[in-house]
Amino acid sequence: MSNYFHKPRKLSDGTRQRIQQAVDALGFVPNDAARTLRTGVSPVIGYIAFELAGATTPEIAAAIEQRVSAEGMYMLMANDTGSEQRERSYLQLFAKQLVSGVIIAPVGNVEAELARMRSFGIASVLSARRAESPEQASVSIDHVAGGKLAAAHLIEQGSKRIGFVSSSLELKQVADRLNGALSAVHSAPGVTLEVIPVPERSVEAGIACADAIARRPAAQRPDALFCANDLLAIGVVQAFVSSKVVSVPADIAVVGYDDIEFARSTIVPLTTIRTPHAELGTAVADLLFAEIDALGSAGGRDGVVLPRPQIEFSPELVVRASTVPQ
Amino acid sequence: MSNYFHKPRKLSDGTRQRIQQAVDALGFVPNDAARTLRTGVSPVIGYIAFELAGATTPEIAAAIEQRVSAEGMYMLMANDTGSEQRERSYLQLFAKQLVSGVIIAPVGNVEAELARMRSFGIASVLSARRAESPEQASVSIDHVAGGKLAAAHLIEQGSKRIGFVSSSLELKQVADRLNGALSAVHSAPGVTLEVIPVPERSVEAGIACADAIARRPAAQRPDALFCANDLLAIGVVQAFVSSKVVSVPADIAVVGYDDIEFARSTIVPLTTIRTPHAELGTAVADLLFAEIDALGSAGGRDGVVLPRPQIEFSPELVVRASTVPQ
DNA sequence: TCGCGGCGGTGAATCGTTTCAATTCGAGGG
């Protein structure tokens, strides 16, 4: 009866019906473990993302899922909750399960592990972070350019004293934004940049930060704030609006980062840096399929690995009322 | 060498070291497919949730993941994007993969499929929806009680004409909220409830809805709005505040639903119904492990299935400024 | 009528792990 599944065209109608009945009657369920064992491939793609709750992850995941399902495959997500150890153990789980490919937006450095997995046939794409090794495919966002865009826009609007509001500069994505902003500031004479640290990247941290700034003497306040993400920016704007001491954007202009759904529907719509999530997800999925093919055809033949694509998306500036008076 | 993995205590030190070296040298990776094929179980729990982007899902997922990982197992998520067909295909994927258990917050009706899966040994817990069959374990939230709480609170604050803002009453969770609200209204003489439909449950839909209400003659406006979720409520409040025609809560009080993170940090902090997400996630995971045990020990012995637990959480009212003047 | 070719169908080997039975080895007691 094995032909029923993999070579249906070779079966006569009679036999097909006979088997069909048996399948229905017995409630037969094919065993994927056996199939994977025999064929060495599984129809699933693994996606590991930290910060599931983040506003960007779901959109990316949906885009990947769409491409993956169009290919007749499945995407299974694992969310390490920011734990590097958990992240690794999920990578190993996927490796043991012989998934067809892995997409990972990592917390820690996983390139060595990915290289090892590649050596026995599991393709991977690094997402949201540029790979250090040329053999590792990646799709990332140019956050330096994003930071530069934001700062340049503020400078263009006449800001002279810019505050960069952020937590943990250890996260590369955030450090890049600062570096981009700094480069824009450096090429603009007379403009200064102050780093204003906050405990976390949340609305509440933004509110607290804005309150602190509002309490400064007016002369010591920055005239613009570039927040490391939209949550912070939303908190900042809200606090300023409520306090009535500082007006946005007249006294202080505010730029966020990410263009989350809320950004456009806050009380003062937020100028922000849009990172193309859906496009990124689609690109990641496409690249992964390319990697799977490459590994399947060339990978086995020799030890030489060609440099793999490292795609980088450029974010764009979205101007709204928080920097430009209406 | 098989003993190396499953009976390490039965090996002498010498042999263990010999194998250890071989494993390291060859870069040996165990094959989970073979293991699953042989043992009939896999160390993964499947979680299928619609609306990954929803504010509640990540928190529930994190709670489940925590319990699951404490048990030495793995949780893999699949997000159908609200598609009943995709939901089913992921259920079948998990079935074919012989996962140990499945947690599902379904769009459609999947109880028959879950029963079928149970018949060959895959345990499941229905999440966020009460099971219709007594044989199906479930953990849900009593949205009727939630709706009642919200309406009762508004009535207590003196509201007489309540508007229920929502999209698609087909979603059971939403219909329940309305039913709860209706029961509170019915027992309060002189109070009326108007259903105000919106195209979707988003901030923007809330804004549009509020604008429409603000344009009504003052006498025809409701004096309170119960929104089916916090996004709608946030939009509504923001639009009222911006319009300056209607003041919250003096003219119109607003209650949301879910208590998302934003609810407490909006310009007018939102009164809302808090559903205990983390507790729900933990309860779901605990119940699933219980189901797995039950299926493993008793399930095989006879055809009789005892009624399974159907846990129901009660939501609670969180009072903030959108209903009570400060 | 006989032979050959092709198509429909069958059976066996295989994947890697687990599990259990069988075998070997060593030690200790009679």
Add this chain to the structure above:
DNA sequence: CCCTCGAATTGAAACGATTCACCGCCGCGA
């Protein structure tokens, strides 16, 4: 010194789907 017992180790069977080789049957052409 030999036998027995037990622990350590080895070997083989089984899980279920796939794949491929093989077999039998039918029809067509010579």
